[in-house]
Structure formats: structure tokens, C-alpha cells
Amino acid sequence: MQRAQIPTYERIAIDLANRIYDGKFKVGEKIHGRSTLASEYKVSPETVRRAIKILEDVEIVHSTKGSGIVISSRENAFKYISRFSNLASIKDLEKQMNSLMVERERLDEKVFETLRKIMDYSGKLRHTNPLAPIEVEVYPGSIHIGKTISEVKFWQNTGGTVIGMKRKEEMIISPGPYALILEGDVLLVIGDEKAYDRVVHFLEE
Numbered sequence: 001m002q003r004a005q006i007p008t009y010e011r012i013a014i015d016l017a018n019r020i021y022d023g024k025f026k027v028g029e030k031i032h033g034r035s036t037l038a039s040e041y042k043v044s045p046e047t048v049r050r051a052i053k054i055l056e057d058v059e060i061v062h063s064t065k066g067s068g069i070v071i072s073s074r075e076n077a078f079k080y081i082s083r084f085s086n087l088a089s090i091k092d093l094e095k096q097m098n099s100l101m102v103e104r105e106r107l108d109e110k111v112f113e114t115l116r117k118i119m120d121y122s123g124k125l126r127h128t129n130p131l132a133p134i135e136v137e138v139y140p141g142s143i144h145i146g147k148t149i150s151e152v153k154f155w156q157n158t159g160g161t162v163i164g165m166k167r168k169e170e171m172i173i174s175p176g177p178y179a180l181i182l183e184g185d186v187l188l189v190i191g192d193e194k195a196y197d198r199v200v201h202f203l204e205e
Helices: 008-021 034-041 045-057 074-081 087-125 154-158 195-203
Strands: 061-064 068-071 134-137 161-167 170-173 186-190
Touching: 008 034, 008 045, 008 074, 008 087, 034 045, 045 061, 087 170, 134 195, 154 161, 154 195, 186 195
Parallel strands: none
Antiparallel strands: 061 068, 134 186, 161 170, 161 186
């Protein structure tokens, strides 16, 4: 009989519990925030939220507003991972997770390469093709710094859609509505021919 596949969020919960039991995270120590974990595991913040909720329910971690996610119990971490057949199965899950992360990275590279090709043509097509992305930098002093794309109602206020973000040496593909806007970010936006002016004006507020 084939075993039911464990959901991604539970695999993440198991992996975090295993890392806590192994001592990579110690009791009382804060672990990465949800956004950082989402980036590390290449999943959505909602998937990480569900994983953390499992760990909270079994009292492995606790999280409070402003304090982040704090390790509560190594013993409970062991009890949780012991629910599964054996530690070998945990290693199998780790391999599955690593495989998924490698595959996600491969897909991200393909998306990035496609986006780079689009950007190569953006200068020529900006005034004739609404799908050619424009680049707009977030300068210091913008009231939107530290807020998410959803919070600032980016599309509603500019008519532009953020398809990528350049952050220092990192390229974030399809950042989604919960991505934070930080000082120095370069937003890749698609929209009509007036989108550039609207976005620049909006970010200067």
C-alpha cells in the first residue's frame, strides 16, 4: 500500500523540529522570521505559517508579536519527530525537501533567464509594448518603505504590476503581494505607457 504523501508544510515542520533536536536551534533562541524561512524553503509565507502553527500546537516553539519565533522545547521536538517511523524516514523527508528546493532553484533560474531576456529588449519596447518591464528604484524617504506591495495598494495606485525586485545582488522573481518594499530596491514593473511616471510619483511620496 502506497503511503500518503506528507504535505509540504508538515515536511517543513518536521525538518525544523529535527534541526531543533539536533541542536542547530537551541531552546530560548529565536529562529528566522517567516519571510526568511519562506525564502530558505522556497515556499510561500502561508506554507511556513502552517508549519510554525504545527510546532506551536505541540509546544516546540512559541511566537509573539514583536518577539518572533522562539524555541520552547527540544524534548517536544524529539516527541514530534518520533511520531514518524524512524529517523531514517526523517532523512528521507530531508532528501525530498532538498530535491524540491533544487528543482525550485532550477525553475527560478529559468524564470530569471527569461526575465533577463525580456529586460534586454525593454529599452526599445518600453513605449510600444505594455509588457516590457520598467525599472524604478526606491529612494530613501519614501513613505512606502517597510510596507508590503499589498499594503500600499501598488496596482490600485499606479496601474503597474511588480513582476520582480532587484535587492542588492539578489533578483526576486514574482515577489507576490506580501513582499516588503525596502530602501534601494529596484522594482521591475509592467504597465501601460504612463505607468513609469505614475510609479515614480507614487514612490516619491
